[in-house]
Amino acid sequence: MSSDLVIVYHRQPYEEVVVDGKTEYRENKSPNGIVPTLKSFFGSVEKAAWVAWKEAKDTSNPGFDRVVEIEDSFGKYTVSRLPLTAEQVSSFYHITSKEAFWPILHGFKEKYNYDPVDWPTFKEVNWAFAEAAASEAAKGAAVWVHDYNLWLVPGYLRQMRPDLRISFYHHTPFPSADMFNVLPWRGEIIDSLLAADVVGFHIPRYAANFVSCVRSLRDVGNVPRKPVPSDLISEGSALSDRTMPTEIHLDTGHVVHLGVTPVGVDTDYIKGLAENEATDERATRFRSEIGEGKLLLSVGRTDYTKGGADQLLAFERLLERRADLRGQVRLLHVSVPANRAMTVYEPIQKELEEIAGRINGRFGSFTFQPVALISRAVPFEELVAWYQVADVAWITPLADGMNLVCKEYVAARKDGDGVLVLSEFAGAAVELGAAVLTNPFSSRAMDFAIDLAMDMPEPERRARMALLRSAVSKRDTRHWARDQLALLSPKDFAPEAA
Template identity: 35%
Template sequence: MTTSNEAGTDTPRAALVVVANRLAVERTTAADGSAGWQTSPGGLVTALVPIMQAKDGAWVGWHGAPDEELEPFHHDGIDMIPVALSAGEVEEYYEGMSNATFWPLYHDSVAFPEFHREWWDAYVAVNRRFAEAAASAADDNGTVWVQDYQLQLVPSMLREMRPDLRIGFFLHIPFPPSELFQQLPWRRAVLEGLAGADLVGFQVPGAATNFLNLLRRRLGWDTHRQEFVRPDGSRGRAAAYPISIATQAFEDLANSPEVVERAAQIREDLAAETVFLGVDRLDYTKGLRQRVRAFGELFTSGELDPEKVVFVQVATPSRERVEEYKRLRDDIELLVGRINGDSGQLGRPPIHYLHQSFPRDEMAALYRAADVMVVTPLRDGMNLVAKEYVACRSDNDGALVLSEFAGAARELKQAWQVNPYDIDGMKEAILAAGRAGKQETRRRMRALRKQVATHDIDHWAETFLADLDAI
């Protein structure tokens, strides 16, 4: 709906507002050179767009170009509210505070977090800008759903600006134990920021427990089970809502004639009896060094025959301007090169390393072509790649090796679960999954597929919003 503000100009006012670091659209360029917008392909957008269309929703987010201001626009039944960021804010708020402080800290300090006051100042300023945009976009007594670690201060800021709103927050990455969180110089502000939400959602119950414990121990607030009580006597709730994927859409894509044909071509090109697959962003939390080392030792020892077995690792480029990621890329490429040099033959490397992005249909073909999916992050909020692989295995075959430190491990209990820091244990699981008989793999895969089918992205979004409405 649209109402008029005091200045007399029309401002969109929505019953449901989603606030995320990025808008739900991305830029396109037509053949004639004209620019436009298309809906982003991510699972979160796919899940929320129908709900927002039904509720005249608005999406607040950065449009991706620094030092550019855009007016709100309408796209596919949703009001898009762009938030402008300067190049300096992208560097300090996003690359700095969000991805060099919160990201490593929340992932169990797999890399050392950095603490810089100027980054924090930018983070506060940008969060306030997002909160102001959401406050202007939300209708009276509307609902605002804030997404992820880049915007942890927005809930409390919104509560101050618009106490009439119902506010939800969901953290897509892990939330650390108190021993790690307490390193953060601005820990109180972050806790109060999150606790401005009526419902704070996490991927797993342990993360919600960590948050509630910190409210009690660091802020002195009363908590009872999943509830917390603010100093003014108002109440909020913290609970787990494991995110998922558009399961049926992935299954339909994997069964399309084009993807079936492409998967068969991949198998023919690889010319291997057994295909292992890894798919990750190139990120230090994904356990790539340990995984590649485990495969290297298996090929060197002959436990995996490089003439019959191949390991395909897709590493999607990520944050390539950050020094830590440059070092990781160099390390992986050197390690893969050494293993292929030691164990490979002319024209037949045992490890195929692909540092590039692929469209969804190519990913579905890879999932369909792989006998064993190996997902071994050192720490992960959920890991949707594991669920995507399961969704694409409609024939109930295939095996999943999964890190016990991924949030998905709580749901995908029939995977071969491993401690990614234990190289020998990972090697044993890889061999067990690769050598398992059809009866065992199908028994496990049927259970995995049932879980992923009944708990898809729509179930996640509908459950969270229903619980938020009930508060």
């Protein structure tokens, strides 16, 4: 039976576990995140499918079922699994996506590496994703494609199945034309995205950048704009815009709708964890271990876009200029490698370890270490307890499409206290103007922001946090998914249907 809704995403929508030699498909341990949000829409259609990849030694005989039927709390759905060799995964994902696309998307032209890119393999993998989606989709079905490593899927899908309604959501920043056009494949990418019915972005700036890229390559005439909602404008953010484009009209008569909806977090789930007795016990234990001093918390990936080294240097300067904080403030810096198989992250990890070691050597003692550098993933249940204990969440990426850690911190603060220091170059900054916004490229700005956070009186902390919690609750994961799908298929995926 063909599917009314097909979601195309590189990750499988479950965890595979082998028990007594038999493979079991279990729901993701945490219902917080993009995958459970997307699966929540399976219940609103009669038949749904998911397309992802799975590594195989031999793609012609992968040793696993290419199509499996899943039934879990989200309903019944089909998962079409593309067998890709380790070499294909490395070429398509680790090299082309991460070494060529990733730095350009985030504005790091100097990190761009064109030489190892195997463009034919990238096209081959995208074609395979499109074929799988086309074979699963019913006539006139909605197909929702996710993220830049599947840039070419909309174009291929349109060739195969002109009847489909196609939406593409961009989870990273979308750069300006001057940056994007460094990519030699820019024309193919833009033409593919213009084959979609909807192209979605986190914030108005990314949609505007997309239009500038389109206009640099294709004549699309006038692009209508509308005012940006006031709650998506933050005076302190470098990413705020006052108007945003709404649609692109092609000379073929095709209209591409531009959707702007920031991704949110599952506030209900986080609230439930925050109010859990086990979380309270963890938080009490963590606070007891820390003592009377203040805790700064930073959580992110080990990536040059996250500005981890700049943050550690700012913490070192804090201890240098403020003797009153020595022995009184700690930084818990969680920096997890996105993929330990990728050597590109090794120099970053080494630099973080060197700076943290130097700080502890200069300002630590036998009984007190000012920096705890964690290089492993922290279970989310434990992280929520740390959110409740941290006096300051210090989230200062150099570039970030959205950043959900800052929203998680806010959602977890059931006590209404705490301070969020946030980079103005994170997409979330346009929503969270009540945070202490800062420029991570400026040492003076970083120093001012962290001093302000450390010394902020309680009434101001609570007033800011109330505004932040209201903003995060308004645009949660369900709000994001409903808005995007409503653009694609208002009848089937209206807000009340979810």
